[in-house]
Amino acid sequence: MAKSVTLYPLGVGDAFTARHFFVNCLINVDGREFFIDCPAYLGKMFHYNNENGEQQLELNRYRELFITHMHADHVGGLEELAYFQYYKTENPVKLYGPDWLLQDIWSHLRPALEPSVREGGGLANFDWFFDPVPIDHFHDFGDFKVSYTYTRHVPRTLAFKFDFGNFKLGYAPDTGFDHNLIAWLNECDLIIHDAWFGETEALGGNIRNLHTPIADLLTLPEDFQRKTLLCHYADTAYSDSTENPSEEIGAYRLLQQGKVYKLV
Numbered sequence: 582m583a584k585s586v587t588l589y590p591l592g593v594g595d596a597f598t599a600r601h602f603f604v605n606c607l608i609n610v611d612g613r614e615f616f617i618d619c620p621a622y623l624g625k626m627f628h629y630n631n632e633n634g635e636q637q638l639e640l641n642r643y644r645e646l647f648i649t650h651m652h653a654d655h656v657g658g659l660e661e662l663a664y665f666q667y668y669k670t671e672n673p674v675k676l677y678g679p680d681w682l683l684q685d686i687w688s689h690l691r692p693a694l695e696p697s698v699r700e701g702g703g704l705a706n707f708d709w710f711f712d713p714v715p716i717d718h719f720h721d722f723g724d725f726k727v728s729y730t731y732t733r734h735v736p737r738t739l740a741f742k743f744d745f746g747n748f749k750l751g752y753a754p755d756t757g758f759d760h761n762l763i764a765w766l767n768e769c770d771l772i773i774h775d776a777w778f779g780e781t782e783a784l785g786g787n788i789r790n791l792h793t794p795i796a797d798l799l800t801l802p803e804d805f806q807r808k809t810l811l812c813h814y815a816d817t818a819y820s821d822s823t824e825n826p827s828e829e830i831g832a833y834r835l836l837q838q839g840k841v842y843k844l845v
């Protein structure tokens with residue numbers, strides 16, 4: 582059972598945000614740090630965080646990382662991170678996900694990372710940069726346990742559930758409205774969930790297939806709303822303060838970038 586757990590959002594915005602960084606978080610479990618997702622411009626994100634956030638961070642804190650899916654706003658920083666760790670740290674970053682996701686990540690990075698950066702040539706391998714650790718639907722990390730399920734987004738997008746023994750955190754940053762997922766998350770004490778503000782008809786199709794409109798979230802019971810923080814929100818989600826959302830959001834609250842959430 583974990584004695585101390587904090588959640589620290591480094592980004593909260595949707596894929597088009599100019600106001601925030603893309604959704605990604607740091608979880609600290611008794612001093613052991615896990616990041617979830619890795620958007621691009623890591624250096625700028627950390628610099629901004631260190632000027633504005635409640636907690637100071639350095640890039641070498643990336644030692645263990647979960648990935649939810651392959652959209653750029655969630656994995657666009659992996660190449661930056663790979664080179665950072667290769668040149669500036671001793672050990673590859675542990676990368677957690679299903680085996681197929683780890684293979685997809687290397688397929689994605691390979692054209693950029695494989696040409697050798699070592700004297701004498703030779704092709705680089707994934708394990709020069711990352712220590713890929715395949716995890717099953719349920720994985721025991723000792724102080725806590727992690728499980729995942731698939732969300733209604735693009736195929737093979739994951740939602741995670743972290744069980745710290747005395748507190749459960751649900752994490753679904755990109756998902757359409759999905760009653761099965763809501764039921765899976767509902768046992769959690771705190772839930773981080775996708776929210777869509779504004780029009781749901783877009784040029785590319787119905788947004789409901791990818792994200793969850795506020796109107797759908799408001800159909801859920803108040804006890805679910807009270808324990809759920811909304812993320813992946815538009816720049817227009819609030820004007821001056823996250824306490825003043827631009828639309829009625831019931832008992833939900835907006836997840837805040839650069840704020841320490843003490844869970845345990």
Ligand SMILES: [Zn+2]
Pocket residue numbers: 650652734755
């Ligand atoms: Zn996505």
